[in-house]
Amino acid sequence: MKKTFRGGVHLYEGKQITENAAIQPLNPTGDAVYPLQQHIGRPAVPVVQKGDTVLVGQRIAEAADGLSASVSATVSGTVKAIEPRLTISGNMVMSIVIDNDEQYTPVSEIGEERDFHDLRNDEIRQIARESGVVGLGGAGFPTDTKLTPADDNKIDYIIINGAECEPYLTSDHRLMLEQTDALLGGLRILLHMFPNAEGVFAIEDNKPECIKKLTHLTETHPRVRVCPLKTKYPQGGERSLIYAVTGRRVHSRVLPFQVGCIVHNVATTIALYRAVNESTPLVRRVITLSGDAFNNPGNYEVPIGTNLQEVVDLAGGFKQPPKKLIAGGPMMGTSLFTLDVPTMKTTSALLAFTEDEVGDAKETACIRCGxxxxxxxxxxxxxxxxxxxxxxxxxxxxxxxxxxxxxxxxxxxxxxxxxxxxxxxxxxxxxxxxxxxxxxxxxxx
Ligand code: SF4
Ligand code: SF4
Structure with missing residues (x-):
C-alpha cells in the first residue's frame, strides 16, 4: 500500500502541461534585484556599496547573526542602488540592484571541485551558510540551521522531498530526471553528516519515471531507499511527509530534527551539492511557467533576482492577457498584481491563468457539511x-x-x-x- 497521511484533498494536477518540458536556461539582460529578506530569519547585511563592480557568485550580502542567509550576485555588473523594492510578497524590501553587464563573468573559485569526505560537519554548514542555500520548496528556511540538530548521531531519516504536490509545478520533477547525479551527490553529503540516518526519496506516485530512475540508481545502496507516496495534497508538507514516511508526528512546537528527521526539498539538496562539491553558491533556480496564458509553458532556469516580466518575455510571452497571476503553486502561492518584481530564491513557479481557468464563485453560508x-x-x-x-x-x-x-x-x-x-x-x-x-x-x- 502507498504511504500517505490522514486528510488532504485530490486536486486537478495540471502537470501534463510542463512535465515533459526539459529545463531551459535563460540569461536575462536587465537589472537584477536582490531583496535582503528572501528567507525565514533576519535580513542579510549588504557588503557592497553603490558603484562596486561584482561578479557572478560574489557574496553581496552576508547572513546576519543567528537565523539568516547570505545573498550572492547572479549576474556580473555594477551595484546601481541599495534601496527598497517591491517584492512578490507585496512588501517593499531593502534590496541590492545590479546593472547587468550581460557578460556573466564568474568569480574565479566557482566550479572548483571539493571532496565532502575531507570536510567536517561544521565546515559543510559554513559553506551552506556562505552560499546562501535555503529551502527552495517555498519555505526559505536557512539550510545550515536545518543541518544543525542537537546531536548529529540522533538523526534517523534524511527525507528528500520529491512530492511536489502543488498542482502545475514540475520543476522538481525535471530536476529529479535531469540532475540526478547532483541530487544523489547532495544526499551522499547528508548521509556523511548524519552517520546513523537512512536516506529516503519520498516521491508522489504521479511521477513514475522519477521513482523508477531513482530506485534503479539506489537499489544497491544499503542506506538509501525510494518511498512512493499516494498522490494527495498536501503530501509534500513537511509534517504530512514525515508522518507518511516514518509514522512520526510533528506539531508547531516541535522541529523535525527533534523527532529524528531532516527534510530537504529536491532543489535544495542539489543546491547543497553545488555549494559543497562545486564551490558554487546559490545563484540560479528552476521555475515552472504554466497556465493557459503562456505561449511556451515550461521549466526555465533563471538567475535569482531576474525581473519576472523579463522571465516571461524571454520564455516567449503571453498568448493572451492573464486573468490571474500566481507566484508559486495555486494552493499556497501568492497572487501577483504586477510582474515588475524580482525572482526570489523561493520562487518555484509563475502561473498565468486565463479567464476560463479562473472561477468567480461567491461565498455563501456554511452548511455544516464537515x-x-x-x-x-x-x-x-x-x-x-x-x-x-x-x-x-x-x-x-x-x-x-x-x-x-x-x-x-x-x-x-x-x-x-x-x-x-x-x-x-x-x-x-x-x-x-x-x-x-x-x-x-x-x-x-
Ligand atoms: S489551511 Fe489550515 S485549517 Fe485549512 S486544511 Fe490546511 S491546515 Fe487545516
Ligand atoms: S460549508 Fe461549512 S462545514 Fe462545509 S466545508 Fe465549508 S466551512 Fe466547512
Whole structure:
C-alpha cells in the first residue's frame, strides 16, 4: 500500500502541461534585484556599496547573526542602488540592484571541485551558510540551521522531498530526471553528516519515471531507499511527509530534527551539492511557467533576482492577457498584481491563468457539511475556527489549536460555500503570534 497521511484533498494536477518540458536556461539582460529578506530569519547585511563592480557568485550580502542567509550576485555588473523594492510578497524590501553587464563573468573559485569526505560537519554548514542555500520548496528556511540538530548521531531519516504536490509545478520533477547525479551527490553529503540516518526519496506516485530512475540508481545502496507516496495534497508538507514516511508526528512546537528527521526539498539538496562539491553558491533556480496564458509553458532556469516580466518575455510571452497571476503553486502561492518584481530564491513557479481557468464563485453560508474538517491534514475543525476568527475571538482560535494550521488551503478548496477559511487562519495566526510576542516582551520588562 502507498504511504500517505490522514486528510488532504485530490486536486486537478495540471502537470501534463510542463512535465515533459526539459529545463531551459535563460540569461536575462536587465537589472537584477536582490531583496535582503528572501528567507525565514533576519535580513542579510549588504557588503557592497553603490558603484562596486561584482561578479557572478560574489557574496553581496552576508547572513546576519543567528537565523539568516547570505545573498550572492547572479549576474556580473555594477551595484546601481541599495534601496527598497517591491517584492512578490507585496512588501517593499531593502534590496541590492545590479546593472547587468550581460557578460556573466564568474568569480574565479566557482566550479572548483571539493571532496565532502575531507570536510567536517561544521565546515559543510559554513559553506551552506556562505552560499546562501535555503529551502527552495517555498519555505526559505536557512539550510545550515536545518543541518544543525542537537546531536548529529540522533538523526534517523534524511527525507528528500520529491512530492511536489502543488498542482502545475514540475520543476522538481525535471530536476529529479535531469540532475540526478547532483541530487544523489547532495544526499551522499547528508548521509556523511548524519552517520546513523537512512536516506529516503519520498516521491508522489504521479511521477513514475522519477521513482523508477531513482530506485534503479539506489537499489544497491544499503542506506538509501525510494518511498512512493499516494498522490494527495498536501503530501509534500513537511509534517504530512514525515508522518507518511516514518509514522512520526510533528506539531508547531516541535522541529523535525527533534523527532529524528531532516527534510530537504529536491532543489535544495542539489543546491547543497553545488555549494559543497562545486564551490558554487546559490545563484540560479528552476521555475515552472504554466497556465493557459503562456505561449511556451515550461521549466526555465533563471538567475535569482531576474525581473519576472523579463522571465516571461524571454520564455516567449503571453498568448493572451492573464486573468490571474500566481507566484508559486495555486494552493499556497501568492497572487501577483504586477510582474515588475524580482525572482526570489523561493520562487518555484509563475502561473498565468486565463479567464476560463479562473472561477468567480461567491461565498455563501456554511452548511455544516464537515468536509473542511475531513480534509484538514492537521486534524483541525475549520468551520469552528473561522467562526471564532470572524467574531474576533483570537483566544478561542488558539484554544482550538489554530496555530497548528499549516495554511495548506485544503479546507478552502473543499468548502462548497466558498468560505475563505485559509485566509482567515493566516490572519488569525499572525494575530496570535503578535500577541505572544507582546506577552514575551512584557515578561522581560
Ligand atoms: S466545508 Fe465549508 S460549508 Fe462545509 S462545514 Fe466547512 S466551512 Fe461549512
Ligand atoms: S485549517 Fe489550515 S491546515 Fe487545516 S486544511 Fe485549512 S489551511 Fe490546511
Amino acid at each position: 468536509r473542511c474538517a475531513q480534509a484538514c491534514p492537521a486534524q483541525l475543525v475549520p468551520q469552528m475556527m473561522v467562526r471564532a476568527v470572524r467574531r474576533g475571538d483570537i483566544d478561542e482560535f488558539e484554544k482550538m489549536y489554530g496555530m497548528e494550521c499549516v495554511s495548506c488551503g485544503s479546507c478552502s478548496f473543499i468548502c462548497p460555500a466558498h468560505i475563505p477559511l485559509t485566509q482567515s487562519f493566516i490572519y488569525a495566526k499572525k494575530e496570535v503570534a503578535d500577541k505572544r510576542r507582546r506577552e514575551k516582551e512584557g515578561d522581560k520588562k
